[in-house]
Each structure stands twice: as structure tokens, then as C-alpha cells.
Amino acid sequence: MTAALLDSVADAGARLAIAARSVGGTINFDPRAALRRDTAAPLAVPGRQSANGQCRMIETQGGWLAVNLPREDDRLSVPAWTGSDVWGNPWQTITDAARYRSAADLLGQAGLLHLPVAHVGETALRQPMRLRSVARSRRQGPTAVDLSALWAGPFCAGLLADAGIDVTRIESTTRPDPTVRTSPKLDRRINGNKRRVAMAINDPALFALIADTDILITSGRPHALERIGLSPARLLAANPNLIWVAVTAHGWHGQDGIRVGFGDDCAAAGGLVAWSEGCPHFIGDALADPLTGLLAAIYALEALGKENAGLIDASLAQSAAHFAQRIAAA
Numbered sequence: 001m002t003a004a005l006l007d008s009v010a011d012a013g014a015r016l017a018i019a020a021r022s023v024g025g026t027i028n029f030d031p032r033a034a035l036r037r038d039t040a041a042p043l044a045v046p047g048r049q050s051a052n053g054q055c056r057m058i059e060t061q062g063g064w065l066a067v068n069l070p071r072e073d074d075r076l077s078v079p080a081w082t083g084s085d086v087w088g089n090p091w092q093t094i095t096d097a098a099r100y101r102s103a104a105d106l107l108g109q110a111g112l113l114h115l116p117v118a119h120v121g122e123t124a125l126r127q128p129m130r131l132r133s134v135a136r137s138r139r140q141g142p143t144a145v146d147l148s149a150l151w152a153g154p155f156c157a158g159l160l161a162d163a164g165i166d167v168t169r170i171e172s173t174t175r176p177d178p179t180v181r182t183s184p185k186l187d188r189r190i191n192g193n194k195r196r197v198a199m200a201i202n203d204p205a206l207f208a209l210i211a212d213t214d215i216l217i218t219s220g221r222p223h224a225l226e227r228i229g230l231s232p233a234r235l236l237a238a239n240p241n242l243i244w245v246a247v248t249a250h251g252w253h254g255q256d257g258i259r260v261g262f263g264d265d266c267a268a269a270g271g272l273v274a275w276s277e278g279c280p281h282f283i284g285d286a287l288a289d290p291l292t293g294l295l296a297a298i299y300a301l302e303a304l305g306k307e308n309a310g311l312i313d314a315s316l317a318q319s320a321a322h323f324a325q326r327i328a329a330a
Contacts, residue, residue: 002274009034012298022304023305041182050282052285064119064120065120069090084097111259121273123269150177151263152296156245159297222257236310243309263287269316269321
């Protein structure tokens with residue numbers, strides 16, 4: 001972990017505290033704790049391989065790729081991705097193929113197979129989406145519904161809960177969040193201050209809950225959410241005051257919304273890496289996750305304080321690029 005990154009996270013924490021006060025809340029923020037996953041599995045020192053060992057930097061003809069293979073389906077897709085008929089060590093297969101193929105070619109094919117692969121430094125910062133002004137009139141304090149999973153979205157919602165917002169966490173009965181099992185300490189830290197409700201994500205009661213809340217946090221891709229009836233057109237029509245924090249890997253719109261990504265590969269996409277002897281190295285553990293959760297919570301609280309509503313595009317890669325730019329400018 002670099003001192004420059006911790007300084008930037010501390011600055012964001014100060015902004016978070018100001019945003020919390022604007023809605024009548026207070027929050028104590030620890031930059032080091034925010035970046036710690038508290039995983040049950042042992043972590044290694046990150047380098048060309050991520051701390052959890054699932055993501056690696058791969059040199060290609062024309063650039064470096066961050067290749068993440070966290071799921072069994074990802075590993076099984078390697079022969080189809082690389083065009084190899086060898087079923088052995090997937091990393092050796094990828095390394096061999098990368099010697100003769102371009103980063104753009106491999107990245108394009110990875111997208112077709114929904115593999116979490118990113119070109120190091122590919123993400124350029126975009127201007128934030130414009131929200132619209134609304135007039136909220138509630139007889140009670142602000143509320144939020146947390147539909148997200150893993151780290152970034154739940155961390156955002158956890159910070160909102162820490163700031164005094166009444167957060168209801170929906171525990172999916174069909175696709176439970178694995179964090180409870182894989183990282184119980186993290187689960188307690190980011191979800192412990194929320195009300196937990198077990199519910200199927202297609203339950204009509206969920207739509208009624210969203211229609212009466214101030215903030216919604218999701219972490220699904222747009223097309224997956226639309227399949228269960230959660231689209232901006234429908235939700236913002238039913239609840240014009242809604243602040244929807246949409247956490248994705250690379251963005252909500254267009255082809256970006258189709259891409260798959262996780263904390264390590266998206267950190268690399270945003271350029272949040274260290275360079276040594278011409279090679280990119282991971283820093284920290286899945287950094288794009290907590291950094292996105294932090295920025296998303298700031299944006300949500302600021303929108304609430306300014307009486308704004310609409311969809312907040314909280315991309316892991318964009319968040320990594322935001323902090324990489326701040327570090328470079330320091």
C-alpha cells in the first residue's frame with residue numbers, strides 16, 4: 001500500500017464526513033481499515049500476481065492484461081479464449097497464447113466469453129452523470145435498500161448505515177452473497193449496521209420497498225437487473241426521488257455494461273498499479289472494490305444533501321482511475 005494512496009483515501013474520507021453532516025449524520029472513517037478485506041483465506045504480498053492469487057499480469061503483443069480467474073467457469077473457458085486444445089495449467093496456456101496475440105485481440109475475445117480481463121490503464125475518466133433536482137418531503141430520516149453483493153456495493157451501503165441512514169439489506173434467497181461464508185469479518189464490518197431481510201429478488205414486495213426509499217444500491221449488470229424488472233425507466237418513474245447507486249465493473253451504459261470485472265482487474269484497468277522494470281504490479285487487495293464503495297457513498301450522500309435524484313454510475317474501473325489520477329497529481 002502506498003502512502004500516496006492512503007493520503008488520497010484519507011482525503012476522500014474527509015469528504016465523506018462532510019457529506020454525512022450535510023444530511024444530519026456523523027461518521028468515523030479509518031483509511032487503512034477501509035482497504036482491508038479481512039478475508040479468511042491467507043493473502044500474499046501483491047506483485048505481478050494479486051494478493052489472493054487469482055489475478056495475474058500477462059504481457060501480450062502490445063500491452064499488459066490483468067487476467068482474473070476467480071470462478072471455475074473462468075478457468076474452464078481458457079482453452080476457448082486462447083484457441084488452445086491443451087487442458088493443463090490455465091496460466092501457462094494464457095502466457096503461451098499472449099506471446100503471439102495482441103492485447104486488443106485477447107481483450108475482445110475475453111469480452112465475448114464474459115471473462116474478467118482488462119487492459120492495464122485502459123480506462124479514461126468520464127464526467128459524472130448529471131442528476132436532477134427534486135423536492136423531498138419525508139416525515140422520517142432517509143432510508144436505503146441494499147441489493148448488492150460482494151464488497152463494493154455493500155461497503156457503500158455500510159458507510160451510509162454508519163452515517164445514520166436506515167439501511168435494509170436484502171439477503172437473496174436464490175443467490176446468497178458468498179461474503180458471509182468467505183469473509184465473515186468483512187461481512188460483519190460492512191453489513192453489521194443494516195437490517196437484514198431474506199427475500200427473493202423477484203418478490204413484488206421488493207419493488208414496493210424500492211418505490212418508498214431514498215437510495216438503492218445494486219451491483220448487477222444492467223441487462224441482468226432488467227430481467228427482474230429493475231430498470232431505470234421503471235424504478236425512477238415509480239420513485240422520482242430515488243438515488244440509484246449502480247455499481248458495475250466498467251460502467252452502466254453501452255458495451256461497458258456487459259463487461260465482467262472484479263476488484264483486481266478493474267484496479268489495473270484504471271491504472272492503479274505500480275510499475276517496476278517495465279512491468280505492472282498489483283498494489284493492495286482488490287482495491288477497486290473498497291475505493292468504489294467509498295466514492296459511491298460520497299456521491300449518494302452528496303446527492304441526498306443537495307436534493308438530487310437519478311442514477312449514479314459507480315464503476316470499479318472509473319473509481320480506480322479517479323484515485324490513480326489523484327496519486328499522479330500529488
